[in-house]
Amino acid sequence: MKIRLLPVGFLPVACALLMTGLVQGHAATARTVHAVASFTVLADVVRQVGGTHVAVTSLVPPDGDPHEFEPSPADAGKLQQADVIFLSGEGLETWFVRLSRAAGYHGTPVIVSNGVPLHEMVEDGHDVTDPHVWNSVPNVEIWTRNIRDALIRVDPQDAEAFRANADAYLVRLHDLDHYIRDRIATVPADRRRVLTGHDAFGYFGREYGVTLMAPQGLSTETEASAADVAALIRQIRTLGVSTYFMENAADPRLVQQVATATGARPGGTLYVEALSPPGGPAADYISMIHHDVDLMVQAMQAAH
Amino acid sequence: MGMSLHDLFITPFADFGFMRRALVASLALGLGAGPVGVLLQLRRMSLVGDAMSHAILPGAAIGFLLAGGMSMTAMGLGGIVAGLGVALLSGLVSRLTRLSEDASFASFYLTSLALGVLIVSAHGSNIDLLHVLFGTILAIDTPTLCLMGGVTTVTLCILSVVWRPLVMECVDPGFMRLVGGRGGACHMLFLFLVVLNLVSGFEALGTLMAVGMMMLPAASARLWTRRLWVMMTLAAAIAALSGLGGLLLSFHCRMASGPTIILTCSLFYIFSLVLAPMGLARRLFAPRMKRA
Numbered sequence: 007m008k009i010r011l012l013p014v015g016f017l018p019v020a021c022a023l024l025m026t027g028l029v030q031g032h033a034a035t036a037r038t039v040h041a042v043a044s045f046t047v048l049a050d051v052v053r054q055v056g057g058t059h060v061a062v063t064s065l066v067p068p069d070g071d072p073h074e075f076e077p078s079p080a081d082a083g084k085l086q087q088a089d090v091i092f093l094s095g096e097g098l099e100t101w102f103v104r105l106s107r108a109a110g111y112h113g114t115p116v117i118v119s120n121g122v123p124l125h126e127m128v129e130d131g132h133d134v135t136d137p138h139v140w141n142s143v144p145n146v147e148i149w150t151r152n153i154r155d156a157l158i159r160v161d162p163q164d165a166e167a168f169r170a171n172a173d174a175y176l177v178r179l180h181d182l183d184h185y186i187r188d189r190i191a192t193v194p195a196d197r198r199r200v201l202t203g204h205d206a207f208g209y210f211g212r213e214y215g216v217t218l219m220a221p222q223g224l225s226t227e228t229e230a231s232a233a234d235v236a237a238l239i240r241q242i243r244t245l246g247v248s249t250y251f252m253e254n255a256a257d258p259r260l261v262q263q264v265a266t267a268t269g270a271r272p273g274g275t276l277y278v279e280a281l282s283p284p285g286g287p288a289a290d291y292i293s294m295i296h297h298d299v300d301l302m303v304q305a306m307q308a309a310h
Numbered sequence: 311m312g313m314s315l316h317d318l319f320i321t322p323f324a325d326f327g328f329m330r331r332a333l334v335a336s337l338a339l340g341l342g343a344g345p346v347g348v349l350l351q352l353r354r355m356s357l358v359g360d361a362m363s364h365a366i367l368p369g370a371a372i373g374f375l376l377a378g379g380m381s382m383t384a385m386g387l388g389g390i391v392a393g394l395g396v397a398l399l400s401g402l403v404s405r406l407t408r409l410s411e412d413a414s415f416a417s418f419y420l421t422s423l424a425l426g427v428l429i430v431s432a433h434g435s436n437i438d439l440l441h442v443l444f445g446t447i448l449a450i451d452t453p454t455l456c457l458m459g460g461v462t463t464v465t466l467c468i469l470s471v472v473w474r475p476l477v478m479e480c481v482d483p484g485f486m487r488l489v490g491g492r493g494g495a496c497h498m499l500f501l502f503l504v505v506l507n508l509v510s511g512f513e514a515l516g517t518l519m520a521v522g523m524m525m526l527p528a529a530s531a532r533l534w535t536r537r538l539w540v541m542m543t544l545a546a547a548i549a550a551l552s553g554l555g556g557l558l559l560s561f562h563c564r565m566a567s568g569p570t571i572i573l574t575c576s577l578f579y580i581f582s583l584v585l586a587p588m589g590l591a592r593r594l595f596a597p598r599m600k601r602a
Contacts, residue, residue: 078431231564231566232329232332232448233560235326235448259451266327267326
């Protein structure tokens with residue numbers, strides 16, 4: 007009888023031990039938040055703020071154009087498994103509505119550009135909101151705060167870590183902002199002009215006082231008219247821009263055409279709306295801006 | 311202060327190299343595609359042009375991948391190979407089985423199109439399908455221009471050398487077979503010309519608009535005359551004029567160039583539809599001739 011009693015007596019104790027073990031285990035390894043970001047630049051900023059507590063996936067791949075994205079069923083699957091979805095907003099990810107409908111996603115994505123002072127641009131006589139907010143560093147500081155708040159809402163347990171990561175990243179962004187201003191300041195004011203493929207540097211240009219010219223409009227989706235191309239060539243002939251840049255995610259043919267007509271030389275590839283794959287020159291947001299600013303400043307200094 | 315004629319017609323081309331290249335490209339395209347379009351219509355194959363323009367997509371996509379970018383030469387060569395493959399296979403199948411030519415064309419071009427979309431989407435969004443579908447005539451460089459000029463030259467040479475059997479085969483393939491002509495070879499040669507000219511149009515206007523330059527001027531020309539060589543000359547002239555008109559409209563009115571050129575072709579077509587001897591006006595206002 008003694009032999010049988012022993013395990014029965016142990017049972018409640020064993021249960022209690024097991025349960026405390028489970029509870030403790032849960033508290034010790036806080037869950038990982040699954041976040042989905044629309045494109046690589048945004049995914050990087052989410053990764054910086056989320057740190058080890060967040061696993062981030064980007065829908066548009068590295069070097070991919072976020073204006074024209076053809077989602078696959080795997081992307082719909084990513085949406086369904088996501089705890090939180092981040093979009094830049096302001097007309098960049100026009101494909102997202104279609105994708106979320108297809109995926110049966112009913113949540114509200116976090117629009118990280120909320121609170122960014124937006125610029126309107128006139129395109130074909132219409133006022134269009136320029137979606138490329140991240141090319142000005144102060145806007146990404148707003149992104150960072152929005153992302154921090156959204157992550158805290160999803161995972162309040164890790165709030166402290168998110169706050170610390172965001173603060174550290176904000177310091178780095180602040181340094182980046184200073185770096186850009188210092189570099190641009192080395193170029194005489196009348197030489198601060200750059201030719202690119204499409205109008206994606208509006209915020210950069212206004213923030214840092216650089217004039218950017220492009221044959222294609224804000225979105226890579228629109229087709230240029232002969233009038234637009236001619237106007238640009240005239241403008242460059244009068245102002246004298248000697249270098250042009252290609253973009254990693256856009257059709258290079260038009261900007262090459264403009265370059266031939268004006269005698270501008272190629273200055274390299276700017277990363278505008280997509281990071282490079284890991285190991286490339288623009289694997290994260292801060293290196294992307296460094297890379298672009300260095301190329302532009304080099305070209306503008308060489309201009310005469 | 312109005313614009314002088316010089317400002318309207320000469321300045322755009324005198325000041326801008328891209329306008330001159332676009333003009334030469336549309337002239338070359340019109341000279342080759344116009345006559346080929348007329349033959350396609352005589353052969354009652356108007357929609358085959360459309361089918362073929364889709365069939366060249368996987369070739370263009372593979373060319374893009376191999377060249378690692380928007381290389382119009384690689385994409386054009388790929389398109390020629392894919393288009394010829396589809397033409398050859400459909401021709402063979404329609405001659406060897408009971409399937410009609412349009413049925414086998416439909417099967418092969420749909421297969422080819424699906425393959426093209428698959429290749430494009432397997433390699434992410436950075437291959438941008440829209441730029442294959444809508445090329446831009448404003449971005450034509452010298453190699454592309456040479457390719458287009460070459461296509462037109464080859465087309466006009468072949469047309470003039472094998473004119474008689476080609477026309478016979480197009481107008482009455484049954485008779486051609488009866489008199490023991492090499493109808494099959496002629497037909498293949500003709501399909502080769504169709505593919506060449508479509509690829510040339512695809513370089514300038516994209517696959518979606520390439521057929522427009524081929525079919526609309528041909529349809530307009532048919533309403534004016536029954537004489538074949540006049541019809542072809544007229545088709546080539548209408549295509550070339552539409553290129554000029556479309557480019558000028560795009561320049562002065564800020565309209566996207568590709569669709570503007572095709573819509574100019576459409577205006578010629580509507581004009582011919584209403585006023586040409588074989589158009590609507592004649593039918594409406596001279597009903598006695600019809601009854602007699």
